Amino acid sequence: MPGLNANEYDAVIIGAGIGGLVCGCYLAKAGMKVLIAEQHFKPGGYCTSFKRGKFTFDAAAHSFGGYRKDGIVRKVFRDLGLDMLLNIKRYDPSDIIMSPDYKISFRSDVAETIKDFISAFPLESDNIEKFFHFLNNPSPISFARMRNWTFRQLLDHYFLDNKLKTILAFPLLGNGGLPPSLMSAFTGSKIFTEFLLDGGYYPEGGMQALPIALVGRFKELGGELRLSCLVKQIVVRDGKVAGVHFENNDFISSRYVVSNCDAMQTFSDLLGSEVVSKEILNEIETMSPSLSMFVLYLGVDNNTFQSLHQPGTNLWILNSYDIEQIYSKINKGHFDEIDDFMMRISPDNQTILAFVNAPFKSRAYWTSKKGKLTEIFIKGIMRNVLPDLTKHLIFRDAATPYTLYRYTLNYKGAAYGWSGIPSQSSFSRYRCPSFINGLYLTGHWITQVQGIPGVIYIGYDTAKMISRK
Ligand SMILES: Cc1cc2nc3c(=O)[nH]c(=O)nc-3n(C[C@H](O)[C@H](O)[C@H](O)COP(=O)(O)OP(=O)(O)OC[C@H]3O[C@@H](n4cnc5c(N)ncnc54)[C@H](O)[C@@H]3O)c2cc1C
Secondary structure (H helix, E strand, O other): OOOOOOOEEEEEEEOOEHHHHHHHHHHHHOOOOEEEEOOOOOOEOOOOEEEEOOEEEEOOOOOEOOOOOOOHHHHHHHHOOOOOOOOEEEOOOOEEEEOOOOEEEEOOOHHHHHHHHHHHOHHHHHHHHHHHHHHHOOOHHHHHHOOOOEHHHHHHHHOOOHHHHHHHHHHHHHHHOOOOOOOEHHHHHHHHHHHHOOOOEEEOOOOOHHHHHHHHHHHHOOOEEEOOOOEEEEEEEOOEEEEEEEOOOOEEEEEEEEEOOOHHHHHHHHHOOOOOOHHHHHHHHOOOEOOEEEEEEEEEOOOOOOOOOOOOOEEEEOOOOOHHHHHHHHHHOOOOOOOOEEEEEOOOOOEEEEEEEEOOOOHHHHHHHHHHHHHHHHHHHHHHOOOOHHHHEEEEEEEOHHHHHHHHOOHHHOOOOEOOOHHHHHHHHHHOOOOOEOEEEOOOOOOOOOHHHHHHHHHHHHHHHHHHO
């Protein structure tokens, strides 16, 4: 790049999560000299896969939404030429909710999904139509009106039947870590449209295919990625970013720094109290991260379960209609039995992933609980879905909230950034903190629309803000 020495960049991005990678691609595409520094030995953050023997597991994210014709993920992938590189399949139904009385499928044809809900809850048919109409035709005015609403208020606005409300709220607990009484109506509605009404997309080769394709494109555009490279400090001089220090004390100078890592680390550790005011640090310390997860990775005999449940579909197993009670138990880490969870048989039919939200606790706590919880969870899957599971199990392992923290450094192993409660929605004002020129935040700590579609949008938008400058 003309005018820049080897250790000088236009932009340094901290973290090669999907948000950081998308931002990096767009900045490089705009002609900037960009470095992405990632502390892990592979790119992708929560969107990675790993191998154990003959099995490949997605570590955390296991499908994505927002890939409809005019969806944000489709737009970005097309812009970056990734739609031609990746072979993305949509599993249909994307999600099935199985409760003691109902089995409801989310299909790619939304009319079919609505039909399923209406045949289960005929007395609520008009309300179901209106609710889905609202989700599919979101107007800024209605969202402005319900700015401070919880998802519970939105459900109460449309429905009477408690079982129906619970069925609608359960996937939001898994996909956002909150019960309807706490989740903002905006976040809940967006999870619905991006994860459920337009969900179930999966790249051939597993989720790692997404970061691999993004990294390939980033490098073609002239970007540089350094793996196993932990950023220790964001250097600020006279109110403006000057660059970053790595763990080995190397210094890289940069006009812009984009932090794709968690907001707590960014403000408290990488910037610190010399740069960030006490008031802002206090505000951040009182904020609550989203819940973490306990993830089960199971390797099974070939073709064992294909005939039972469709591979590639998220199965939501719901046994109780008291969602607040389910949340209260997982939030406290009370896992005597696990009967409300999500599981997915992989498209190659060789592995099963199962998820339950879980609180962050110490490393010692999770080291002592991991084995027992793995057994409890396997029993829950056998009781509710696959009675013969253990006869076919070849491999088992699990990730605790501490594991998720260890691999990504996400504060408290949070699955979705800050928890999506209405009072925390204003944090996005720190996307580009006014007191530090040249610093931007991107990724799931700065968006109210969580998961892969949310971070792809915010990565793109962050790059747009910088390129405009
Ligand atoms: C168990 C689980 C299941 C999920 N399932 C889904 C799903 O199916 N679909 C979906 O859409 N979403 C899912 N999500 C959420 C989704 O994966 C995340 O919201 C999204 O991937 C976050 O992307 P990101 O770029 O914001 O950050 P991250 O993926 O957290 O990436 C941040 C990166 O920064 C790096 N980093 C941190 N600190 C430093 C540092 N100091 N120096 C250098 N690098 C650093 C980390 O190593 C990491 O690679 C799931 C999350 C979890 C935990």
